[in-house]
Structures are given as structure tokens and as C-alpha cells.
Amino acid sequence: MKLIVANFKMNLLIKDIHNYLEVIEQKLNKDQVIFCPNNLHIKYFSEKNYLVGSQDISFQEYGAITGDTSINQLKEVGITYTIIGHSERRQYFLDNKYINKKVKLALSKQIKIILCIGENLKVFEENNTFSVLKDQLDNALKDNLNYINETNLIIAYEPIWSIGTGKIPTNSCLEKTILNIKTYLKETYNLNLKVLYGGSVNLDNIDSLQEVSEIDGYLVGSLSLDPNKFLTLINKINN
Numbered sequence: 001m002k003l004i005v006a007n008f009k010m011n012l013l014i015k016d017i018h019n020y021l022e023v024i025e026q027k028l029n030k031d032q033v034i035f036c037p038n039n040l041h042i043k044y045f046s047e048k049n050y051l052v053g054s055q056d057i058s059f060q061e062y063g064a065i066t067g068d069t070s071i072n073q074l075k076e077v078g079i080t081y082t083i084i085g086h087s088e089r090r091q092y093f094l095d096n097k098y099i100n101k102k103v104k105l106a107l108s109k110q111i112k113i114i115l116c117i118g119e120n121l122k123v124f125e126e127n128n129t130f131s132v133l134k135d136q137l138d139n140a141l142k143d144n145l146n147y148i149n150e151t152n153l154i155i156a157y158e159p160i161w162s163i164g165t166g167k168i169p170t171n172s173c174l175e176k177t178i179l180n181i182k183t184y185l186k187e188t189y190n191l192n193l194k195v196l197y198g199g200s201v202n203l204d205n206i207d208s209l210q211e212v213s214e215i216d217g218y219l220v221g222s223l224s225l226d227p228n229k230f231l232t233l234i235n236k237i238n239n
Ligand code: PEP
Pocket: 007, 009, 158, 162, 163, 164, 165, 198, 199, 200, 201, 219, 220, 221, 222, 223
């Protein structure tokens, strides 16, 4: 079964969430899909026993960080997962600096991690993708290895130039990059981790993406905002 993560980013209002929940009611496998709505909307999904993740966590457990949300507060409303290192957090905030701390904190609180890694277009065009991905993995994993296993860490490979652009890597490129990630994790850290693909997954490209054997699931942004389209996508993935 392929894992599917829905990242709503900073979208939707409470009325949209109620409508969303009505549309998807009894139509999906609750073990397959992890919803990552805005923090204010998490409880609506957890109350109905969906798997829920936050889109980020504060690097600190509590204290004087105005505007941030702590992992304890997020656990209280029902997350069991968190995304860490999404490229939008790396771009607009100081996430590169805090990813290792966030990974450590999530592991210590038994929250499962969806770790996003990905290269920008310049790196891709210069054929340096793997060295960037390796650095991002090393940065997240160092000093955390004793606590990481196949069940609490999932990698999401998201080329930055694919997010929200409609452009995706070719199948052969994806097959190679994801295999490289898996091989590196196995050989260097003795970890067999699931690797998801994220970046402009939509109803037109999903059939082709399904041919990439190394993809263990998908992280879906904008398409997941429409519950009907999202259900159609899930059906395509499962058939
Ligand atoms: C994302 O937010 O990680 C993402 C993959 O977005 P989109 O599907 O819109 O490209």
C-alpha cells in the first residue's frame, strides 16, 4: 500500500474543512493517508480518527518563541506525524539550522517524521542533486541515529523546482534519485526507509509516476485541497 501525505499548507477555512470531511467520509483507508492541515484545523481530522501530521514543529519544546507551536501542543490536538524540512520552511524561515534539533525533539516525543529533502533547479541542472540530498540527510540524521528506525522516519523527496510548478523529473531520473537515496541510507546508516515523491503530483501525471517502482508513496500539495480530486487521485494510486 502506498502512503499518501496531504499538505494543505496555509489554505482552507474551518467551513472548508467541515465540507472536506463530509466529502471524504468513509471513502478512504484511514491507515493510508496522513492529513497535514493548518495547526488550527488538526483537531477536526484527529477527532474523526484520521492520521494527522503538523506541517512543522517548533525546535524548542516550550518557552519564549512568539508565534511558534510546540510539539506538546500539537500532540495535544492529535498529531502522530510531523513534516520537517519542507522547502518552504527552509526558504522563508531558518529551518536548515534547526532541522537536526527538530528531528531529535520529534523522536523524543514519539512523533513520526516526514523529512523533506530536495534540490533547487540550479543544482539539478548542474547534476549535483545527490550531493545536496546527502548533505540534507546527514544534517537531519547526525546524532539522532540511535532513535531512528523504519517506522518513525519517512523521507519525502521533493525537488524544489517541482513544487507547485507542474514540472516533474522524468521517470528514469526519479527511479535513479530515489534508489540513490535508499542505497545511501542503507549503506551509511543501515536504514531501510520509505521514500515518497512530492512535487506537482496531479491527475494527469499520476499514472506515469506509478510506473516508478522505487516510489513508496506521495506527498501531495495543491491537489489535496480539493477532496473530490484527492479521492480520485487515491483511487488511481490504488488501482
Ligand atoms: C508540497 O507542498 O510539498 C507539494 C508537493 O506541493 P504541490 O503538490 O502543490 O507541488
